[in-house]
Amino acid sequence: xxxxxxxxxxxxxxxxxxxxxxxxxxxxxxxxxxxxxxxxxxxxxxxxxxxxxxxxxxxxxxxxxxxxxxxxxxxxxxxxxxxxxxxxxxxxxxxxxxxxxxxxxxxxxxxxxxxxxxxxxxxxxxxxxxxxxxxxxxxxxxxxxxxxxxxxxxxxxxxxxxxxxxxxxxxxxxxxxxxxxxxxxxxxxxxxxxxxxxxxxxxxxxxxxxxxxxxxxx
Numbered sequence: 001x002x003x004x005x006x007x008x009x010x011x012x013x014x015x016x017x018x019x020x021x022x023x024x025x026x027x028x029x030x031x032x033x034x035x036x037x038x039x040x041x042x043x044x045x046x047x048x049x050x051x052x053x054x055x056x057x058x059x060x061x062x063x064x065x066x067x068x069x070x071x072x073x074x075x076x077x078x079x080x081x082x083x084x085x086x087x088x089x090x091x092x093x094x095x096x097x098x099x100x101x102x103x104x105x106x107x108x109x110x111x112x113x114x115x116x117x118x119x120x121x122x123x124x125x126x127x128x129x130x131x132x133x134x135x136x137x138x139x140x141x142x143x144x145x146x147x148x149x150x151x152x153x154x155x156x157x158x159x160x161x162x163x164x165x166x167x168x169x170x171x172x173x174x175x176x177x178x179x180x181x182x183x184x185x186x187x188x189x190x191x192x193x194x195x196x197x198x199x200x201x202x203x204x205x206x207x208x209x210x211x212x213x214x215x216x217x218x
Contacts, residue, residue: 016208017201019104019194020218021113022125023186027179029115034176040110043118047106051099073099078206079143087135088206094132096205101128104193111168111189112175128197133207143206150203153212157196160216164192191216 032039051072074092081087104126105118114125167185174182198212 015198015213016210017130017198018128018218019190019197020127021108021186021190021193022127023183024114024125024181028112028175028181030176030179032115033112033172036110036112036172039117040106043106043109046120047102051103073204075204075206082135082138082143082206083140085135086138086140088133088138090132093207096207097128097130100197100200100205101126104128104197107193111164111193112171112181113186113189130201130205130207138206139209142209146203146206149211150199153195153199153203153214156214157192157199160192160195164189188216194218 074096078088078092081089098121101123102118102120105124108114108126109116109118116124118124167189171181171185171189174180174185195212195216201207202210202212
């Protein structure tokens with residue numbers, strides 16, 4: 001079973017997954033910023049219905065019916081297809097791509113990076129993309145251990161997440177008093193999210209065998 005990995009990259013400017021957030025170079029809405037914890041609830045519920053675990057039940061004819069929520073990020077299916085057939089169905093790639101785009105729109109809205117309400121299908125201020133992978137070019141066995149190889153990233157991301165959370169709290173006060181999101185704080189939060197998305201592309205979306213860089217940079 002083939003299992004070869006690519007050495008960690010020194011930088012991230014040519015990493016397969018690209019991610020950026022448009023900086024709101026204008027005054028942000030102070031009212032929706034103040035109540036962001038509540039205004040995000042409706043779209044967060046919508047996100048949960050497509051990003052949660054699948055539910056199923058029997059109807060009177062004993063047929064399975066999906067209830068309430070979709071299946072979230074597709075991981076097990078792509079893993080098995082790569083392992084046994086070296087194939088990654090394009091529609092699975094498209095589902096994962098659009099779902100994480102939606103997730104990031106909601107997350108960045110919650111993190112005050114935009115006062116525009118998140119769309120379920122338009123890119124808006126978040127720009128995230130990655131090439132459609134060719135299963136024949138991806139490792140067959142590496143997907144089994146990518147989640148394990150990414151452990152160093154998980155550890156770093158925990159500390160970066162704490163720092164990003166502090167940045168968001170400071171930005172909340174800054175927006176309330178000045179209407180502006182401090183650019184340095186915005187860039188740090190954007191870098192944290194970029195880092196996390198690259199790790200997700202490697203370890204869970206399985207769209208690249210290239211190890212994510214330890215970098216906040218584009």
